[in-house]
Amino acid sequence: MIPTVAQAKALWQTYHLPITKQHHSLLVALVSRTFAVYLERYTDIRIQKDLLFVGALLHDIDKKMPNLPGETHPDVVVRVLSDLGYKEVAVLVKTHPLHAILDEQIAPKEWEEKLLFLADKMTKYDVITVDERFRLWNDEYLPIKDQRILDAAYPKVKRLEQEVFHLAHLTSEEVIKIVKNDILHQEGDIL
Numbered sequence: 322m323i324p325t326v327a328q329a330k331a332l333w334q335t336y337h338l339p340i341t342k343q344h345h346s347l348l349v350a351l352v353s354r355t356f357a358v359y360l361e362r363y364t365d366i367r368i369q370k371d372l373l374f375v376g377a378l379l380h381d382i383d384k385k386m387p388n389l390p391g392e393t394h395p396d397v398v399v400r401v402l403s404d405l406g407y408k409e410v411a412v413l414v415k416t417h418p419l420h421a422i423l424d425e426q427i428a429p430k431e432w433e434e435k436l437l438f439l440a441d442k443m444t445k446y447d448v449i450t451v452d453e454r455f456r457l458w459n460d461e462y463l464p465i466k467d468q469r470i471l472d473a474a475y476p477k478v479k480r481l482e483q484e485v486f487h488l489a490h491l492t493s494e495e496v497i498k499i500v501k502n503d504i505l506h507q508e509g510d511i512l
């Protein structure tokens with residue numbers, strides 16, 4: 322079962338997702354959808370766009386959720402969405418954290434997983450580039466363990482970026498422009 326956009330937004334309220342994270346999640350959804358539309362336009366790849374969109378809306382919904390012992394982001398999201406019967410979304414969300422790309426077991430493999438992963442890596446509170454997103458992370462002076470993940474993940478994320486942009490005939494600048502236009506003309510009332 323896949324929730325509707327209205328149901329996903331209701332979950333933001335249920336789980337007290339901060340407004341900044343709601344905004345981030347909406348942007349990730351719009352970037353993901355842009356990738357999906359352009360990939361479908363230029364290739365034979367077909368994307369479950371409804372699943373991808375609500376997956377993006379829900380991928381960080383654990384910001385204020387209490388963790389069970391041993392759970393880290395996004396384990397709680399995966400558990401809660403599975404319990405709600407949203408299994409497909411739970412599976413999709415599981416592969417989005419940065420470290421997932423380093424772990425063959427949970428690395429994004431399906432197109433929906435790859436697109437959500439990449440869209441999240443070019444979005445903070447605005448849509449930016451992958452390079453800019455990594456620059457912001459590097460400026461945080463993360464603990465050494467996280468810095469190692471960041472350094473190891475960077476070339477793999479860049480490879481994914483190259484693959485998607487090549488197939489979808491897109492550039493970062495075009496994605497940023499398309500999403501800004503979406504917000505201005507179609508999605509202004511979504512929040």
Ligand SMILES: [Fe+2]
Nearest residue numbers: 349380381441
């Ligand atoms: Fe995110």
